[in-house]
Amino acid sequence: METLIKKYCKSKQTLRGLPIRVVISGGGPVGLLLAIMLNETLGNKVEVAIYDKRWKKNGKKVYWKTKKDGNTRRTQVITLQSKLLKLLPSHLLEHLLPNNGFSEVWPYSQDSPIELGRPKNIRIIDIENRLLNYVQNSNVQLIPEKFQPEKTQSLNCDILAICEGVHSQTRQYYKSEFGLADPFPYSINGEHLEDVILSIQVKSGLSTSEAVILTLIQRRFLLNMTNDGYGHLNVRLTKGEAQEFKRSNSIFSTTFWPKIQDGLKLFSIQPNDVMEVNCFNISMKHESRFSTIINYESSSNATHAFLLGDAANGIHFWPGRGLNQGFVSVMSLVKSLQERLLKGNVLRAADYSKHEAVMHMLQHRHKSRAWEAMIRRVGNKSFSIRQLIDVDDELLETNRNQLLNDLFGQFVAISSRLNSRLPNMPNWDMIKERLELLSNETLKALVVSGPWETFWSGGPEIDLNIFYPKAN
Ligand SMILES: Cc1cc2nc3c(=O)[nH]c(=O)nc-3n(C[C@H](O)[C@H](O)[C@H](O)COP(=O)(O)OP(=O)(O)OC[C@H]3O[C@@H](n4cnc5c(N)ncnc54)[C@H](O)[C@@H]3O)c2cc1C
Structure with a gap:
C-alpha cells in the first residue's frame, strides 16, 4: 500500500494542471464503469486509479477473490434498461452484452422502448467479470486493496469518486462534509x-x-x-x-x-x-448531497469528492433500477467533467452543479418509484406491504374462490x-x-x-440530454 501511495504521489509533483487525478474507491459495476468511461472519454487528460478489496493480484493481472479467499461472488440477476445501455460506447456494449451473454425477460417500457429493444437480464457476476476484463489492458491503475479514507490527503488526488456500495465506510468517514441522510421520507x-x-x-x-x-x-x-x-x-x-x-x-x-x-x-x-x-x-434514506470538497489545500489544490451508484442512492431492488441509476450517475459525472475540461483545468463546485442536480433527480425518480414497491396506499393511508402480508389472524374469513377471483x-x-x-x-x-x-x-x-404498482411509480425517466446536449 505504502509503495503504491508513494508511486502515486511521486507522479503528482506536477499538480495541478492536467492530467486530472482521479481515485475511485470501490470496483463494483459502478466504479469499473467510471474508470472505463473516464479513461475513454478524457484520454490523457485524466489519470485513474481504482481500489477494490475483493480483488487480488496474480502477476500483472487483477482477479476477483474467490470463496477460498473469503469472497462469495454475487449472482443476482440484474435488469439493465435499453435506454441506459444506449448511453454506452458500442465497443463496450459488445463486451458487456456478447451473443448469448444475456437474456430478454421483462417487457418493453418507457426506459426500454420498442426501437431500442427489451431490457437485458445479466447476472451481476457476469457484469463485474466483463467490466474488469475490459479495463485490464487500459491505463487505469487497478489496486487490489481496501481504500482507507484517512489516507486520502496523501494520495493528493483532484477527485475522489466513492463507489463503495450501500454500506460505504468512506461516505461515513466524510459525513460532516456530505451531511447525514434523512430516514423520515421513507418511514x-x-x-x-x-x-x-x-x-x-x-x-x-x-x-x-x-x-x-x-x-x-x-x-x-x-x-x-x-x-x-x-x-x-x-x-x-x-x-x-x-x-x-x-x-x-x-x-x-x-x-x-x-x-x-x-x-x-x-x-x-x-x-x-x-x-x-x-x-x-x-431500507431507503434521503441523501442531502452527492458532491463536496474534502481537502482545501488551496483553492486550486482541492479534492472534490463524489458519491456514485449505491453509495449515493441505495434503492430498494424490487422495481430493479439500482444499477441503472448508478450507471447514469457515472455518465453524468463524466459528461460534467468533459464539459469543464473544454473550458480549462480549474474545478470548482459550481462546475458540477448540473451533475449534482442529476443526482437529486435520480434520487427523486428512483426512490419515489421504489417506495411504491414497499408500501400499499389504502385511501389516504400508507401501509407497509410487510405488515399487510402478515395474515395469520384473518384466516378464518378466507374464501378461496374470492381470493382466486x-x-x-x-x-x-x-x-x-x-x-x-x-x-x-x-x-x-x-x-x-x-x-x-x-x-x-x-x-x-x-x-x-397487491399487484405491482404502476400509476404512482410510472412516468418519464431522467434524460441526460436535457443537461448535456453537447458532451458526446
Ligand atoms: C437482489 C437484488 C436484485 C437487484 N436487481 C437489480 C436490477 O434488476 N436492476 C438494477 O439496476 N439493479 C438491481 N440491483 C441493484 C444493484 O445490484 C446495485 O445497484 C449495484 O450492485 C450497485 O453497484 P455499485 O458498484 O454502486 O455498488 P456495489 O455493487 O455494492 O459495489 C461496491 C464495490 O465497492 C467495494 N468496496 C466497498 N468498500 C470498499 C473500500 N473501502 N475499499 C475498496 N473497495 C471497497 C466492494 O468490494 C464492491 O466491489 C439489485 C440488487 C439486489 C440486492
Missing part, C-alpha cells in the same frame, strides 16, 4: 421502514413470460431469472418471520418454511433446484397492459393452475400484497 408513522428479503438461488421450470406475470400480480415473491431458468426467488418476509429467521439455524427449520415452499411451487421450482439461501435488509382481476389488468409488450403471454388457465397449488394463507398474502 411510516415515524418508523423507518425496513424490508427483510430472503433471496433463494433457484432454477425455475417456468417460461420467462410466465415468471414475469406471476411476479407482477403480487408483491410477496419476486423471481428474476435468465432464459435458462436460473435466478433468485426473493421473498419479502413479515416482521415475525424475519425475527424467527434470525434466531434459527436454517430456513428449513422455521415455522414459515411451508409458506416459502408455496413460493417455490408457484414458480415451479423443484426442491433439488433450491441452491443458496441468503437474507438481507433493505381477486388474483384473476389483477391478471386481467396486467395482461391487458402488457399484451403488446411481452411475447408469449401466458393465459389465465396456466396462471390459475399454479395458484391452485397454494394454501389459502399464501393466496391471501398474495392478494393483500
